[in-house]
Amino acid sequence: MRSMKKENQPGNYQLKADLEGNYLIDKEHKATKRLGIFYAPSGGSVQVARLIKQKLVDLQPDLFVISDVTPLRLLDYHNLILVCSTLGRNTWEMEQKDPWSSFLPKMLRIRLEGRKVAIVGLGDHVSYPNNFVDGMGQTIGEIGGQLIGETETRDYIFNDSRALQEGKFIGLPLDEDYEADKTEDRVDNWLERIRPELKK
DSSP: OOOOOOOOOTTOOOEEEOTTSOEEEOTTOOOOEEEEEEEESSTHHHHHHHHHHHHTGGGOOEEEEGGGSOGGGGGGEEEEEEEEEOSOHHHHHHHOOSTHHHHHHHHTTSOOTTOEEEEEEEOOTTTOTTSTTGGGGGSGGGTOOEEOOOBOSTTOOOSOOTTEETTEESSEEEOTTTOGGGHHHHHHHHHHHHHHHHHO
16 A cells, blocks of 8 residues: 655644754744634633733634643744733742743744734732732743734833843733723734734
């Protein structure tokens, strides 16, 4: 019987390791889908992720909770929106309570060059004013990708954040604990800015 040659299908990844042990996707692999939304944990994150999906329905986004996929799934998409809690990487490693604590180290073994990445960070500006949405600033810079969706700070009350770059948040901060009434307007304004990028 003649053997069938395996074609390079989405999800059939050809990986190689660089000198630092990071896995790099073969250049022949192409992202085939427009937009993937990845979120965790449950609670506020799923509500925000579903809201974003609803508002971007014309782009036909796929929605995943990270506990159901591996980071390799991200490579199927030209554009990514990550909805995450923002305790920060060090806290994740110590407490091991957040699904991102196990997902992030695996994410660091892929590279997202050529893909656009937007981050939504859920924070608490009352309990953590000195570390507001810190986790947003400790993720994507290490895995490549073109960051889109920076946000001005003028609408937020906080003392300090590692998610600031040149005076702006690198993504969209949301406070579902104390400012849930502002969430939809913030999401609408943010999506209006990044939608043209997601359509390319």
